Amino acid sequence: MILVTGGAGFIGANFVLDWLAGGGEPVVNLDKLTYAGNLENLASLQGDQRHVFVQADIADSERVRDLMVQHQPRAVVNFAAESHVDRSIHGPEDFIQTNIVGTFRLLETVRAYWGDLSGQDKASFRFLHVSTDEVYGSLAAADPAFTETHRYEPNSPYSASKAASDHLVRAYHHTYGLPVLTTNCSNNYGPYHFPEKLIPLMIVNALAGKALPVYGDGMQVRDWLYVKDHCSAIRRVLDAGRVGEVYNVGGWNEMPNIEIVQKVCALLDAMRPRADGRSYRDQISYVADRPGHDRRYAIDARKLENELGWRPAETFETGIRKTVQWYLDNPQWVAHVQSGAYRDWVKIQYAA
Ligand code: NAD
Numbered sequence: 001m002i003l004v005t006g007g008a009g010f011i012g013a014n015f016v017l018d019w020l021a022g023g024g025e026p027v028v029n030l031d032k033l034t035y036a037g038n039l040e041n042l043a044s045l046q047g048d049q050r051h052v053f054v055q056a057d058i059a060d061s062e063r064v065r066d067l068m069v070q071h072q073p074r075a076v077v078n079f080a081a082e083s084h085v086d087r088s089i090h091g092p093e094d095f096i097q098t099n100i101v102g103t104f105r106l107l108e109t110v111r112a113y114w115g116d117l118s119g120q121d122k123a124s125f126r127f128l129h130v131s132t133d134e135v136y137g138s139l140a141a142a143d144p145a146f147t148e149t150h151r152y153e154p155n156s157p158y159s160a161s162k163a164a165s166d167h168l169v170r171a172y173h174h175t176y177g178l179p180v181l182t183t184n185c186s187n188n189y190g191p192y193h194f195p196e197k198l199i200p201l202m203i204v205n206a207l208a209g210k211a212l213p214v215y216g217d218g219m220q221v222r223d224w225l226y227v228k229d230h231c232s233a234i235r236r237v238l239d240a241g242r243v244g245e246v247y248n249v250g251g252w253n254e255m256p257n258i259e260i261v262q263k264v265c266a267l268l269d270a271m272r273p274r275a276d277g278r279s280y281r282d283q284i285s286y287v288a289d290r291p292g293h294d295r296r297y298a299i300d301a302r303k304l305e306n307e308l309g310w311r312p313a314e315t316f317e318t319g320i321r322k323t324v325q326w327y328l329d330n331p332q333w334v335a336h337v338q339s340g341a342y343r344d345w346v347k348i349q350y351a352a
């Protein structure tokens, strides 16, 4: 049994689905179901005894302790977080609460549980913390990519709160010996991505005939990784990562935002042409920049490759095509997110 937190969100849900599809042990999936948590992401697991969903907050120490004692997980994978930079600019409080206080409480609960283990169970237990490249700050165009030893220079309330959580995880290893692993990953994209983030927003807006809002000059650079490659990296680190170590995860795929948007438009032009025969590019609209917008992120993932032999399976070309296809194939998922109907899923799920 493993305990996954935040497993109804974008990456967590992909992780749980892939983990169980690959024959992994049963999963206890603990998620608060904020606006970003969507049980429809896990609909294919309905009736699957290997998946136990629990709606709870990682900061609810008593609840998490009881669950751990009941299910005796051999590992915790912590995805739970507030994750949207723009939301952190408008309202940082939730980010402080979940990403910092929540991670702290979870670490305390896990430390107590782990402290009561013995022998092989104690030795093989792992706490894997899923973090972001944004903790390293912003790069100039010619700077080398972030390595694991890059200084922490977070610039948004989101990245600052994730940085704080990373520091706490590190401290729990050094002070208490908790067997932790941390991964810092670049921007993910793929199925079940909430359509307030760049790539799904562009797909969904394009299809709806709406404007495609590009912040500032659109020349901000991100490194993009297909979500299933992130999940395989986490599995690899959980399996073989050295305790106390940090592993950067990236796609070797740096691209300016405007290029991403143009690629999405080109794919849609081919896969779902506009009725008027014009390109979706006509919908691109430059809008005011994000305050404090980081210019460039780039990940050096060589440590993960050299130590653990991990490399992404998808190129951006293959991953983005699969992603666009997924959104074309799942209009109901998109409609439920947009109408808020996905939140009713909890009621439906628990009606019985
Ligand atoms: P998401 O916002 O889609 O999902 C977060 C999930 O956590 C949601 O299901 C939400 O309900 C849950 N949650 C929030 N607060 C909680 C709480 N207090 N207790 C329990 N559950 C709670 O985010 P995501 O994109 O899936 O990101 C998952 C993790 O990966 C985050 O830690 C994020 O910082 C990290 N990360 C994301 C990216 C990316 O590109 N999306 C890249 C690198 C790292």
Ligand code: TYD
Pocket: 084, 085, 086, 187, 196, 197, 198, 199, 201, 213, 214, 215, 218, 220, 221, 222, 257, 290
């Ligand atoms: P986002 O998906 O919010 O991820 P992050 O800020 O964590 O990197 O944004 C990715 C990039 O796209 C970022 O540089 C901001 C930009 N962006 C836009 O230009 N327009 C948009 O509407 C959104 C949501 C993002």
